[in-house]
Amino acid sequence: MASRLADSSFLFMGPQQRPIKPHRFQPLKSPGLYYLKWKSLPPTRIKHQRCLIPLRRITTVRAVAVPVAPSPADSSPTPAESAEYRKQLSESYGFKQIGEPLPENVALKDIVATLPKKVFEIDDVKAWKSVLISVTSYALGLFMISKAAWYLLPLAWAWTGDCNHRGHDCAHKSFSKNKLVEDIVGTLAFLPLIYPYEPWRFKHDQHHAKTNMLSEDTAWHPVWREEFDSSPVLRNAIVYGYGPLRPWMLMWHFDVKKFRPNEVKRVKISLACVIAFMAIGWPLIIYKTGIMGWIKFWLMPWLGYHFWMSTFTMVHHTAPHIPFKYSDEWNAAQAQLNGTVHCDYPRWIEILCHHINVHIPHHISPRIPSYNLLAAHQSLRENWGKYLNEATWNWRLMKTILTTCHVYNKEQNYIAFDELAPEESYPITILKKVMPDYA
Structure with missing residues (x-):
């Protein structure tokens, strides 16, 4: 099941409250668990007069996406997300198709x-x-x-x-x-x-x-x-x-x-x-x-x-x-x-x-x-x-x-x-x- 990050970008805030451009994450396929690769920062040093967190040159970070409680607006996966998830399961298990859950009211x-x-x-x-x-x-x-x-x-x-x-x-x-x-x-x-x-x-x-x-x-x-x-x-x-x-x-x-x-x-x-x-x-x-x-x-x-x-x-x-x-x-x-x-x-x-x-x-x-x-x-x-x-x-x-x-x-x-x-x-x-x- 798709995990969600509490915030899809990490922001380093200086005194002017200007965000550094967020870096892209690349999920590896695995239901319920994602390993995230942080693209390397530019080789030039980033300078701020005052910074809440000391910055260092970072090349690669490996992190686990921890599921968090979704908001009501996104509590359920979209049909496209569900279909993609079932497709991945089908390939993993050796199926041609894994069916959608049958509604409870069907007898x-x-x-x-x-x-x-x-x-x-x-x-x-x-x-x-x-x-x-x-x-x-x-x-x-x-x-x-x-x-x-x-x-x-x-x-x-x-x-x-x-x-x-x-x-x-x-x-x-x-x-x-x-x-x-x-x-x-x-x-x-x-x-x-x-x-x-x-x-x-x-x-x-x-x-x-x-x-x-x-x-x-x-x-x-x-x-x-x-x-x-x-x-x-x-x-x-x-x-x-x-x-x-x-x-x-x-x-x-x-x-x-x-x-x-x-x-x-x-x-x-x-x-x-x-x-x-x-x-x-x-x-x-x-x-x-x-x-x-x-x-x-x-x-x-x-x-x-x-x-x-x-x-x-x-x-x-x-x-x-x-x-x-x-x-x-x-x-x-x-x-x-x-x-x-x-x-x-x-x-x-x-x-x-x-x-x-x-x-x-x-x-x-x-x-x-x-x-x-x-x-x-x-x-x-x-x-x-x-x-x-x-x-x-x-x-x-x-x-x-x-x-x-x-x-x-x-x-x-x-x-x-x-x-x-x-x-x-x-x-x-x-x-x-x-x-x-x-x-």
């Missing part, structure tokens, strides 16, 4: 009302076409794994892991008008992932209902300072988990006690399906291909899937300027429109994951089928474009998330681990050194 229903009705329509042909794409792509991935040279296996694993996203629409009840069909397709789609469909659906619905709400959001959220300070062992685990291991961190959905009584029956059915798949599927894979085959054909694609899902989830809701709020301060429209990020990935990734990274309309209404997300996003751009956060995937974006967005702070949103415990945050220091920084 989520106001945003939903601007979307075309057709984007909510379920098209069975398009839905089953997307299933065909997922099944075919997964089969192709397994074929590539079986034939690829060892140095091409990571690409094959990444491809195969990105194919397992078809259950998402089923979980949001936007796949079919027949809810039994949705549950069957969703359960089958989740089985290779060892994810119980119903527990994931319940927790994921909570993420959509409480996006960026402290303690309530079930996706990625900031670390609590109390957790970070509680013990050295936990602190080290958190630093690794939110740093270099974050793209592979898994969410656990096997604890029945975490669900409401009316959800437990469906949760247990999903758990039984997953256990049956593990009890039958894993031995068959090992019988046909051996332990190395199990690692090659199941474990590595599974880790690939978690890499994509964790990375997608991080990018969608995590940035230094996106706040998490307590429930009494939380605003649904701000969280879903201002607190969600649209991120463009390479075309092949978008096709395989069914455009889940067109994420803002997905949070405005999870009932929009995946094949309609592009049309819905275009509508949001036309009606709410200046409020949207948009990015194209790049290394600076990932570096910002992995090295900055750590511990919750109400004023700053996040404090990085290495600011709180630099001697114990060497994984973050290493990431800062080795990760590329280009956008």
Whole structure:
């Protein structure tokens, strides 16, 4: 935020009260803090008969601009100043655009009302076409794994892991008008992932209902300072988990006690399906291909899937300027429109994951089928474009998330681990050194 000097020029006053010509200051770009360079005074000596302050020849002064309370007339930045500040933040964080704050009086229903009705329509042909794409792509991935040279296996694993996203629409009840069909397709789609469909659906619905709400959001959220300070062992685990291991961190959905009584029956059915798949599927894979085959054909694609899902989830809701709020301060429209990020990935990734990274309309209404997300996003751009956060995937974006967005702070949103415990945050220091920084 732009800091202001109490007086933009320093005046040396002699007895005649005539000011010396003020010198220009050059601010270096940094939000909230400015380093000021005083241009060198002329080499000739300045003479005054009487001077309140003895003058000396000064070449360079380095000073910090200290914010002062602004007058009512200039308490708010101009639109041009706000736009320039957001532009600087965008460049710094790796965004294409950081949106303006959404006004408090805008409700989520106001945003939903601007979307075309057709984007909510379920098209069975398009839905089953997307299933065909997922099944075919997964089969192709397994074929590539079986034939690829060892140095091409990571690409094959990444491809195969990105194919397992078809259950998402089923979980949001936007796949079919027949809810039994949705549950069957969703359960089958989740089985290779060892994810119980119903527990994931319940927790994921909570993420959509409480996006960026402290303690309530079930996706990625900031670390609590109390957790970070509680013990050295936990602190080290958190630093690794939110740093270099974050793209592979898994969410656990096997604890029945975490669900409401009316959800437990469906949760247990999903758990039984997953256990049956593990009890039958894993031995068959090992019988046909051996332990190395199990690692090659199941474990590595599974880790690939978690890499994509964790990375997608991080990018969608995590940035230094996106706040998490307590429930009494939380605003649904701000969280879903201002607190969600649209991120463009390479075309092949978008096709395989069914455009889940067109994420803002997905949070405005999870009932929009995946094949309609592009049309819905275009509508949001036309009606709410200046409020949207948009990015194209790049290394600076990932570096910002992995090295900055750590511990919750109400004023700053996040404090990085290495600011709180630099001697114990060497994984973050290493990431800062080795990760590329280009956008």
